[in-house]
Amino acid sequence: MAVYFIGEEESGCCRIKIGVAKDIEKRRSNLQTGSPSELRLLGWIHTEAAFELERRLHQQFSAAHVRGEWFAIEPADILPILRRATSEGFVARNANAFQIVGYDRDAVPEYLGVWEWGDLEIDECCPFCGCLCGMAFQDASQMYHCIRCDALTDFSELSHRHNESEG
Template identity: 55%
Template structure:
């Protein structure tokens, strides 16, 4: 079961909930009900021992625990190193418009919104299709980039906003 990190940018310091759920999005929606502050998915880690992982993370951030149980006074930047420790089993809460072009660099190469709202992650760090921190791997045989988590295959030459059908 995934261990998730949900952010609320409430009045005051950011707070992040560290919890676990079978469906992270269903849990986010359930917590959002009745909550006036928008909840955003920072990321999650797929784990076979989610109970232990959640408890370990609660201990790791014990000194940042707020007064609301599983909510901690953390920022997304505090969570990124945790997600990176779990590499291919960790996913960031990706932006819905990761492929939107924001402009072009001095060589005319398009610049994109990016995968993660809170940091600049390249496609080598993070799959823009599924958010896996395993990143995309270049395959010389096909001259394309491949994600091991979602099986996306791309050469970045076309406007691709959805991963290929499995």
Template identity: 35%
Template sequence: MYVIGMEEDATAVKIGFATDVDDRRSMLQTSSHRTLKVLAFIKGTPAKEKELHRKFAADHIRGEWFRKTQAPARRAHASPELHHRRDRAPRRQPS
């Protein structure tokens, strides 16, 4: 699972699931005029992704995009399983 956002605009993030986070970011980049980066990643499942979508429903914009407000950002950063992006996400998530 991943949290992807725009480098120049910290107001929206995409919460999604992919087996290769960097490939997913590259695919999304082709349709975005702003530079996207992986902000964080977490080992997860499609069910966990849906759980996070429900958790942040009040900040839902469209599809898998959510407003990056202070409250959800603090809750996400407090998660012990969240890995904040430093260099690269793992190439593939183990099953």
């Protein structure tokens, strides 16, 4: 089971639903049917204690309660929760994850980021599976490795993919 965070943006106000589901995308789709606003999956946490975690999060955000399981909170409020979950926490990946948007003064590429609602460092989140386990740098291969999905990358193929889609 997973505790999910689904966001609804409506006239400058952000509401986030904190719920539990086995199939998160099916749940988002069912919620979308009854909502005039676009609903977007922000992140989720896989846990055996999903209902307990959901209850604790509802209590934590009780001052911002709107209705049902909806809270007037920002995605930035849930990012620390997802980070604390480490390898069980995931963010819904930005479609342009790790697009190079510039270079710093040492010619090191700066990336758009894997999560569009907050800054994550390159080694915090896997751009392939969204896991917040951290991308471990391997000296031998000079590449980053995700312990969750086993991806091995130096992120250059993501830049090539982006360049191909523009051209």
